[in-house]
Amino acid sequence: MSPDEKASCNPDDRADGLEVQGMQASTWVIAAGRNRVPGAPLNVPPVLASNFYLPSDRLYSRTNGTETTDALEEIIGGLDGGRALVFGSGMGAAAAVLDGLPVGSTIALSADPYHGVAGLADQGVEQGRWSVERIDMADTAAWVDAAGRVDLLWLESPANPLLTVADLPTICAAPRKAGNLIAVDSTFATPFVQQPLAMGADLVMHSATKFIGGHSDLLAGALVMTDDDLYEKLAYRRLLAGASIGGLEAFLAVRGARTLALRMATAQDNAMELARRLDAHGEITTVRYPGLPSHPTHAAAASFMNGFGAVMSFDVAGPGERADQVCQAAELINHATSLGGVESTMERRATIAGQETMPPTLIRFSVGCEDVDDIWADLEQAVKHTA
Numbered sequence: 001m002s003p004d005e006k007a008s009c010n011p012d013d014r015a016d017g018l019e020v021q022g023m024q025a026s027t028w029v030i031a032a033g034r035n036r037v038p039g040a041p042l043n044v045p046p047v048l049a050s051n052f053y054l055p056s057d058r059l060y061s062r063t064n065g066t067e068t069t070d071a072l073e074e075i076i077g078g079l080d081g082g083r084a085l086v087f088g089s090g091m092g093a094a095a096a097v098l099d100g101l102p103v104g105s106t107i108a109l110s111a112d113p114y115h116g117v118a119g120l121a122d123q124g125v126e127q128g129r130w131s132v133e134r135i136d137m138a139d140t141a142a143w144v145d146a147a148g149r150v151d152l153l154w155l156e157s158p159a160n161p162l163l164t165v166a167d168l169p170t171i172c173a174a175p176r177k178a179g180n181l182i183a184v185d186s187t188f189a190t191p192f193v194q195q196p197l198a199m200g201a202d203l204v205m206h207s208a209t210k211f212i213g214g215h216s217d218l219l220a221g222a223l224v225m226t227d228d229d230l231y232e233k234l235a236y237r238r239l240l241a242g243a244s245i246g247g248l249e250a251f252l253a254v255r256g257a258r259t260l261a262l263r264m265a266t267a268q269d270n271a272m273e274l275a276r277r278l279d280a281h282g283e284i285t286t287v288r289y290p291g292l293p294s295h296p297t298h299a300a301a302a303s304f305m306n307g308f309g310a311v312m313s314f315d316v317a318g319p320g321e322r323a324d325q326v327c328q329a330a331e332l333i334n335h336a337t338s339l340g341g342v343e344s345t346m347e348r349r350a351t352i353a354g355q356e357t358m359p360p361t362l363i364r365f366s367v368g369c370e371d372v373d374d375i376w377a378d379l380e381q382a383v384k385h386t387a
């Protein structure tokens, strides 16, 4: 598919059942990015070459990507309704956006963003490159106000690890300062759960390390946009910063993405059921999952998300050490950071650098695709073990 065809996905067509170029998105994610020519391999191979025979438009993989990165970009771009650029990590993608801002820019950032993004923003402030105001993701009026004033709105929704959901349709439709950008870190949601470009955002960012890759075996990031000038600008930043993805990682990300629809459906169903059960458990004090009516941003989430994602956080009764013990006592659920894999993971967030202000007993739980009753049995035994 040519870049022009990629750009032709019309965001206006994407409000209802998620379709990509006349097929369901769940079909697209399997069908896209293939070279349907007799004799060509069914799966795009991992192209492990930095340079290519000339004359050709494809010179060097940092400059032009490869057949493998093209496939990944076609898949992700189609899902989000725009043109995708893939990066060596989610942070590589985030840095490309921030580093492209003119000196003196103003940024509105979520109050508790991903700690790496917070670090980038803070460093730029120290260097006098831009100013940053922090806004609670749930404070829709403040975001709407910021849309009329600042140069970059960086929203993360659902946000890490309180699962706050921003009212994206309202914020993205707000009157805007001319030329500014609304970027949404949609890592926790994936394109199957929310469509920020269709709501009026300019940029979607994913850490494809998480759900899109889906197997905790690679680092990858993506930016998706519909504006061609923005695409060219960010592609050039990626080239200059050397933030390209490796051939093997791109291959693994394509392979992982093939099952994204299946994995999200299973993981979300599991998460909803486990959130309900945890909510009713006597030793669990708080469950934060946007699918629960008790979540502060449930109404916003229910108004535009297709499901509620597969990440939640909960508190165990007792001191912070008990949360560590629960994570250690788990036998099926993996005691590990990160999220979005087929395997369930959990960790006590307050022990993570930059997250010390989180409630001490908060456990972030990324629900995988194991059988829901097996996951539940493990949670029950781990909590009981530490009673």
Ligand SMILES: *Cc1c(COP(=O)(O)O)cnc(C)c1O
Pocket: 089, 090, 091, 092, 114, 116, 156, 160, 185, 187, 188, 207, 208, 209, 210, 219, 220, 221
């Ligand atoms: C993991 C993550 C990132 C950073 O992505 P990497 O692939 O680890 O560089 C950014 N935002 C969110 C919400 C994340 O979970």
